Structure formats: C-alpha cells, structure tokens
Amino acid sequence: MSATATSPLPGGGMPGTVPEAEAAQATSGKPVLWKTPVLLSVLGIVAFIFFGLMGSAQTARFGISTSEDFFQLPALEIPAMAGGIALSILMLGLAAYAVYLKTKSRPVAAWLTITFTVLFVAAFLLWVVGGARTPSISLAGLIAGSVTLAVPLVFGSLSGVLCERVGVVNIAIEGQLLGGAFTAAIVASITQNPFVGLLAAAVAGAAVSMVLAVFSIRYLVNQIIVGVVLNVLVSGVTGFLFSTVMQADKATFNSPPGLDIVEIPILSGIPILGPILFKQSVVGYLMYVAVIVVWVGLFKTKWGLRVRAVGEHPQAADTMGIKVNATRFWNVTLGGAIAGIGGSFFTLVAIDSFTKEISGGRGFIALAALIFGRWNPIGAFFAALLFGFADNLQSIVTIIGTPVPSQFMAMLPYLVTVLAVAGLVGRSRPPAASGIPYVKG
C-alpha cells in the first residue's frame, strides 16, 4: 500500500515518467526555497520539546485488533516520553538532511516530506494519548473512522482533479457536495429508495457543475467567482427549501432510508484493513472504485491523454482535432456528478436526515486535498485521508480526556490543512491552463 501511496506523488502526474519529471524539475529553473527545510526544522524542534521532553510519563496503549477480527494482534504499548524523544530525533535527522539538500541546491524529495509527516503524526498521537486520562486508544477504530470521515472529501477532491486537469478551477465543490446531500435526502425520502437518492445526488452535483461549466466555458466568466457564487447559491436554496419544505413535513421529505453497511464475510475480519476495505457502505465502496477508475482513466487511456492535453495546452489539443470546450464541459459535469455522490454520504450514510450546511466547509478541505495530492487522484485520496484522520482524532482524543482544550483539538483538521498546503506541498505544478478560458484563434 505504501508503494502506491508514494509513487504517483512526486511527478505530479505521469507515474511512468517520474524520474524524468524530477530531473526536469531540478534543472528547470524553479527555485529551491528554504521554506521546506526551515518548516521541517521548526516542526522537528517543536516535536522534540513538546512531544519528547514534555511528554507524559505514562505508557500509551494502541489497540490494533477489534473483537470482531478473526485473529487478534497484541496491542502496542509504548512509553510516551521515550517514544516521543526517539521519533522527534528521527524527525530532526530528516530536517537536517533537508537543510543539507538545500545547501546543495537540490529540492527536498517527496518521500522525505511524507516520512516526516508520518513520524510527526505518530509522535503527536503518542503525546496526546500518553497524556490522556485513559492512555489507551483503538488504532483500528481511529483509522476506520478516518476513512469514513474522508469519504466526502475524497469524492470532492476527485471532482476537483477532473475539473482542474481539464483546465477549469472548481471552487464549487462545496456547493456540489451540499446539493448532492440535499437532493439525496429529499429524493430518497419521497421514493423511499436510497439508491434512487444516490442517483439523484449525482444528477444534482452534475447540475451545479453544468452552471459552472456554462458560465466559465461559454461566457468566460471568472471561474473563481462563478464557483464562489455557486456555493452561496446552493447554500441559500437548500437552506430555504430545508426550512420551508423539509421542516414542514419531515416524515415525507426528510427521512431518507439509509444505505446500510455491507460487510464482506471473512475479509472484513482482517485487523485494521478489514473494516477499511471490506466493511463499508455502497458509497464507501464506490469511493475506492472512483479513485482507481479516475486514476487509470487519466493516465492510461486515450480519454485521459486528451483531458490532460486540454488542461495543459488547449491550443495544442485543438490543433490535433480535439474539441477543447466540449471536453471541458463534459469533464466538469462528470466531476460534479462525482462530488454529488460524495454529498449523498452525509444524508444516506452518516446521518439520516438533511440539516442546513450539512457539508460544513468540507468542499474547501477537498480543494486543499486536491492541491496537497498534487492534482493526482491517488495523491488526493491520501491527502483526504490525512484530513479525515485529523478530524477523527480530535473527536476521539476529546473523548479519552486529553489535557489539551477541546477547542484546540477542533482546530486540528484546519491546522493540518494550512500546514499541508502551505508548507509541505513543495513545488507542485498545477495543470498549466487551469483557470484560463480557451478562446479559439
């Protein structure tokens, strides 16, 4: 799993040509900045002081298996302070290596950033759990919950990938998620069939996207502005219909039958991986399928080659007989449909009814995941997982009673977003024509 996690990331694009892409970036005149080495050093020192020296004397216990697993693994028990010191020394080592690379004017490799992030998260976990009233946590539950919270983010960032790869910036992910959530709830309630609701969510997301597509492609309106306006519009319309229609007759319009968790026998009993991969709702399984299909589609098929060409150099695509604006239109629409399905997760899986602003800004986190994942479906998937993890961690940690005030823990997902996007992304390269309308001639 870790191999697939890292390999598509560095090139920001074609996995087959990663070494060339890196070599090109090293010589292409892009500056090697102090940003990453400095950030890593600061984080390393923070980790050493807080997670190491100020670590708790307790032993943190991480449960790996759940009682439903078909074989049991022993729990990990690590002294919080010693573990924190060991991990932060490793981090400082990596930071020193990054500084060394900078002095040689070489860019910091993606593996280094990823390893550092993993170590930092581990040290943080050790510190938080070690310092809690009950220093014990189920790792399996933590990770499974992260995946659950990441589902809408993954769908949202896939929508962003599809749009940006074809040259349209999709700020309207939030609106697409919200539209999907609302439509899924109301249609599933009326038809009493969650699958019809799922389909309707896709249509709603696509409809929001089509507005974005028509205004940005046909009428050349600034894509950011259309996206922002769409978010406000969808929020207003769904909020209005919620208070006028749904609340008036909750039984008819806002009690959708949920999509049940489908458990695959035996396989779901594998520790940690089982619940993540084989104990999901239909929407959860669809997520895995969507990530793989979009990745294979973009990088291995004729369709993907054309899509990426349109997003990188639309004029070149045009001279090769590819219809630039039609390709953009349909891709943006498809992206909207995918985000719509992601939205249905809120009302068909997570909660069994719609409330105002149920998407809660996750569309914007999805946008961050897309950038952190370097416009790559698999990268975006893991980025979304990281945000889901941060989100889940803050709720679990609040439950086990950490000394950190819960308000600070609630900031965690957003803190991770800012750090990830601003500091750790490095020199990522968006599709060259992203955000630029194409006018012939």
Add this chain to the structure above:
Amino acid sequence: MVRVLKLELRGITKRFGSLLANDHIDVVVEPGQIHCLLGENGAGKSTLMNVLYGLYEPSEGEILIDDKPVSFRGPGDAMAAGIGMVHQHFMLVPVFTVAENVALGAETTKAGGFLNLEDTRQKIRQISDRYGFDVDPDALVEDLPVGVQQRVEIIKALVRDARVLILDEPTAVLTPQETDELLDIMRQLKSSGTSIVFISHKLREVKAVSDTITVIRRGKVVGSADPGDSTTALASMMVGRAVSLTLDKAPANPKEKTFQVKDLTVIAPNGQHTVDGISFEIARGEILAVAGVQGNGQTELTEAILGLQERVQGSIQLDNVELVGRSVKDVLNAGVGFVPEDRSVDGLIGTFSIAENLVLDRYDQPPFAKGISMSPAKVQENAKSRIDEFDVRTTSGLLAAGTLSGGNQQKVVMARELSRPLRLFIASQPTRGVDVGSIEFLHKRIVAERDQGTPVMIISTELDEVMELADRIAVLYKGKLVGIVPAGTGRDVLGLMMAGISPDDAASADRTGSAAADSRGTSSAEGGDHA
C-alpha cells in the same frame, strides 16, 4: 505508393470584424514542391494557413484538393485530407513525452480505450531513422532543445500521413546550423513526395530552398517570384517600395572605454549560473552586438546591468561608477537607456496612452512633474514631438499604446529611451516582429546614437541584424562568452560559435567545411546581394 496531392486556395478572404486579413488570395501548391509564402509580419500569411488548416473558417473562397472543393470544420478534417502544420509557436504539451504528444488526437488503443503507446513509439522510431531525426520517443518535450521539438512537430504531421506540410516561420527559433539542417530535412521530405508550404520573411532561406515563391503584402497576393531573383528585388516586392537592405554606416570611431563588465556572474534561484564569468568592455562610439541562440544568458545579462537580477557577482562599471547593487532607478539615472526584448511585456503598458508611455521613465521629473502633480500638457507636447521624430504611425498620442502595430510600438519604446542624453544604450531584440521598413529606420537611429558617442550594446538572435549593426560581435553560449570577434566575421564562423565552439576552432572548421557549405547553397546565397 506515395499519394501526391495538389492543393489550391481560390479567392480566400478572411475578415476579423472590419479588418481584412486575407483579400481574395489565390495560391496553387503543385505536388512535390516547396512553395514559399513570402511576406512581412502581419501580412496575413499565418491567417491564410490557419484557414487552410481548418482553424479559421474563410469568409469567402474555397480550398480545392486535387481539383475537388473541400471544407474543413476543424484541424481534424484538414489532417484527414492530408494537411499537416508546424506552428510558429509549437503545439506540444511540455509535460508530455514525445510519444504522448505524437499520439495525441490520433491514439492507437487497446481494448477498452487503453493507450497503446508502443505502437506510437515504433512509428516515431521509423520516421526518426528514415530522416535521421534522432528523437527519443520517451523524452519529455520540455527537456528537449528547440530544434528537436520542431522535429517532433514534423513527426506529428508525418505520423498522420501528411502529404502537404505547412511550416510557419520555422527558422525563427533556430541557430544557423539548425536552420541548415531543417532546410535539408525539407529537401528530403520533398524528394519523398511531401509538398511543403514554407512561410517566411527571411529571404536567404526562401531563396535557398523554394521552388515557387508567392509574395503576400497586406493580405493580398502581389505576385510570384523566382528563387533566382535578387534579394533586393524580393525585399522590395515584399515591402512594396524600394528598400535598402544594407545599412549605410560609417566606420566606428571608438573613443575611451566607459562601460566595463568584469567577471559578471548571475545566479538563478535554482543555483544555475545563467551568466557565467563574463568580461567585456564597450567604448564610446562603438556598437557591441551580442549574438547567441535565445536562452543562453542574454536576458539575464541585460537584467543584471539594469539591476533587475537578485544574485549578481562581479562588477559592472559605467563612467567608473559601480552599477552592481544599485537600484533600477539609480541605473537609469546614471544614463542607461534600455529597450527590453519583449516590448509588450516589459517595454510598454498597453492600456496607457502613447504619450504616457513616452514618459514612463521620467514621469516624476520636471518638466513632466511639478511636485506631486503631473503636467499633462507637457506630456502631450513631448508626445507630439517624439511621434513626429520617430514617425510613429498613429492619429493621436492619446490612443492606447496597445493599439499600435508591433513596429510602431517598438518606435515608441525606442523614442522614449533615446530622448534623453545617454551614457549607455542597450537594445534587446530591437527589431523583433517589426516590418522591414521600420527595421531600416530603427537601425539608423541606433547607429546615430553610436555616432553621438554613446556606447551601444545590441542583443539579437537574428544573425543578419548582428552582422549589420555590429562593430564587434560577442557570442554567448550557455551563459559563457565564447569570444568577441570583429565585424565582418563570416556567418558560418558565428554559427559555430553560437553552438559553443571557440572562435579559433570555428574559423578552422569553417575553412575545411566551406566547400560543403557552398554546395548546400545556404550560406552564400545572400552574400552577393548583401556585400
């Protein structure tokens, strides 16, 4: 086996609003010929070819292939009919490999729409071997030199079975040697049955390779010419009046060396030395022309002098005052006039009026400014006299500078920079994209500045321009100074120097290879007319 194809354009007219870009143009491209469309920038050649390639729809007229009328709704139709085009600005996706670029739009797929790039790679290798292109199908396009990128474009057309290949200003980005190689490739393609439409305004190349020449001026065909006609005759036909291609220039009268550059190194943010240990001097009353293929440090060199580069080592002295470390404003106030290489980006503010653009460097100084307020009347007055002096073709100084043609924009920049007493004049690509008539004028102004006793530095990628203006020629290659040679050094020697070969080696290589060069007919074709 080879299907040859006769192509005819009949009465092609293309309007953009009220602008008539093509006015009833008739052209016949006979099978297996190299047909040149000769015309100045903005004459309508590229528009015509975009009509032929299906990118624009003609307002009137028709295209005939083998005497049958066809209509193209897009480039796809044109390609299917056997027409391929290599655009002036390459239509290659930089982050794709060669194979991906060639495959794009004509992909071979396995079941399920999966790409079969192996098939494309094989086709590329076949064509590459046949014409000696030496192109690696798996190289990333952005890593390839410009000359190779151009071959990728040609491969793209050939893979699609193009019988007529349109080359739009293909030599603009090439070194003289690469140009010669391209002309050889064109001859090879012709002998294997591909017709070529060659668009150019460079007379030397046109004469060297064409079978037929059609001259276009202001959107109209003004006649056809024979490759054997003299350069002057072709130029006059192209411009529409007698032009003198040779500059009347008195020998230089160099005085004291007031501009000195010593061990100058410019370091790019990625640590690369874009200018690498350069030393030279320019005397008052002398023009030093810097030759080199684009991207070999010329931009960085001029920016370093102006104070626009961050990391500069070494010394730049003007009148014994050190310029390294000074602000741009200080450098300008020291008497440096600068014409940047891209006038529309760095030379002008397109939405400002011509009058405002003419005082961009002195808007805050008297007489244009009084305290914190500007004096519009003075700015207008200044505009009036500059417009007259430099023959800027405009109806009013109040018009936005962006509405002017390229040549007139360049005159505005030049007028601004030359309208104050200078201690050093630097012009980068002073005549890029400028019509032949204006070139003459701009060149005269540059020489006049020299004759007033200003040290002048010209940076140009056009070898003709370098040879015309220079009193001495410096050649840059990968940020290093290959050498400084006197004016009158041969084109072939300069070409070799532009590829990084030292002046002595270049001169001896040229002596042994001159027989071959003559037989190619490209190096000496223009010499007779020019000398």
